[in-house]
Amino acid sequence: MNVAIIGVTGYSGTVLYQLLSQHPVVENIHLYGHQKDVAKPRFLNDEVEAFCDRRILIEPYDVRKIMAENDVVFFATPAGVTSKLAKSYLETGFPVIDLSGDMRLKDPAAYEKWYHKDAAPAAELAQAQYGLADFNAVQKGYVANPGCYATATLLGLAPLIKSHLIEPDSIIVDAKSGLSGAGKKLTTSSHFAWINENSQPYKVNQHQHIPEIVQQLQVWDQNVKALQFTTTLIPVTRGIMASIYAKPLPGVDESQLDKAFEECYGKRRFVRLIKNGWPSIKEVSHSNFCDLGWALDPNSHTILVVSVIDNLMKGAAGQAVQNLNHMFELDETLGLPMIPSWP
Numbered sequence: 543m544n545v546a547i548i549g550v551t552g553y554s555g556t557v558l559y560q561l562l563s564q565h566p567v568v569e570n571i572h573l574y575g576h577q578k579d580v581a582k583p584r585f586l587n588d589e590v591e592a593f594c595d596r597r598i599l600i601e602p603y604d605v606r607k608i609m610a611e612n613d614v615v616f617f618a619t620p621a622g623v624t625s626k627l628a629k630s631y632l633e634t635g636f637p638v639i640d641l642s643g644d645m646r647l648k649d650p651a652a653y654e655k656w657y658h659k660d661a662a663p664a665a666e667l668a669q670a671q672y673g674l675a676d677f678n679a680v681q682k683g684y685v686a687n688p689g690c691y692a693t694a695t696l697l698g699l700a701p702l703i704k705s706h707l708i709e710p711d712s713i714i715v716d717a718k719s720g721l722s723g724a725g726k727k728l729t730t731s732s733h734f735a736w737i738n739e740n741s742q743p744y745k746v747n748q749h750q751h752i753p754e755i756v757q758q759l760q761v762w763d764q765n766v767k768a769l770q771f772t773t774t775l776i777p778v779t780r781g782i783m784a785s786i787y788a789k790p791l792p793g794v795d796e797s798q799l800d801k802a803f804e805e806c807y808g809k810r811r812f813v814r815l816i817k818n819g820w821p822s823i824k825e826v827s828h829s830n831f832c833d834l835g836w837a838l839d840p841n842s843h844t845i846l847v848v849s850v851i852d853n854l855m856k857g858a859a860g861q862a863v864q865n866l867n868h869m870f871e872l873d874e875t876l877g878l879p880m881i882p883s884w885p
Contacts, residue, residue: 543613544568545866546616547574548618550618551589554858554859557858558618561877565876566876566877572611575600580602584600585598615639616862621659623642624662625662638683640685645667650667670685672688672757676810676812676813680865687861690857691782692758694717694784695751697832697834698848699759702845702847705802707798707799710766713769715772715787719775720781721778723775738777739777751771752769778823781826782853783823783848788847789845803834820848821835825850828855828879828883829882830864832850833850834848852882860878
């Protein structure tokens with residue numbers, strides 16, 4: 543299989559390149575930028591120092607060449623790129639796995655509100671499959687890979703929502719992310735002197751993954767209208783921990799919670815249920831696992847679910863490879879490490 547990566551130089555793109563380089567079915571990886579005209583040739587070893595021994599040309603963007611020379615294309619580009627480039631792939635049905643947020647939301651107005659960029663046409667958005675890999679087995683076509691916060695939150699909430707165990711208007715999510723989730727571009731909040739031994743909420747009530755989460759929750763239960771969602775940067779390199787709170791419906795007890803999580807994930811390869819103790823970020827580092835723990839507090843009558851993922855793996859490149867495996871009807875574990883990097 544020949545694969546193309548557009549946008550290899552960001553954190554998600556580099557992890558994606560690492561995974562695909564070791565995938566047993568991938569024979570060749572072709573690299574492209576997302577601009578047609580470039581001032582001078584770009585090479586992988588010049589752009590990413592970790593790949594100093596790989597002098598591979600990053601070619602200018604050429605949709606015809608990409609489709610002629612590859613079986614599937616991955617976009618690991620910033621928001622606002624694939625909304626302009628998706629049309630050619632959708633018209634031909636060419637397989638695409640898009641790690642950006644451009645094609646996740648079905649409502650163009652919602653995209654423009656939350657991303658502050660021009661949306662793709664509604665007809666194009668309607669054709670994109672939402673690739674929440676542990677629930678939606680995608681077909682060959684255009685796949686919108688879920689966001690990192692969305693993945694952690696949705697996997698934590700799915701058993702509660704699908705089994706109708708909670709008050710749909712009671713969901714509160716406190717999600718914390720490592721600094722790689724903010725991308726490579728240096729900002730004030732990503733300076734070592736600021737983030738080290740510090741913690742800071744950001745995009746409170748404004749994070750672009752909020753409508754994505756609500757959109758999928760409404761697929762499972764139309765009674766979910768909104769949720770309280772707070773994101774916080776913490777001084778770790780990678781990982782997300784989402785602490786999810788909700789009020790149970792009358793009569794719901796801990797045994798029903800246990801049953802819901804077992805029925806939802808008992809046979810899932812990449813979701814692990816932590817029954818003794820609680821999940822931690824380090825225990826999923828560099829893996830495609832989502833670890834889940836849960837409890838019902840009898841005093842406050844509140845359910846807590848803790849969901850942890852590696853934001854660059856399950857939250858981006860790892861889930862993209864899982865979707866690749868589904869798309870081409872391969873074992874979903876191919877190319878994905880089954881043992882986390884621990885300690």
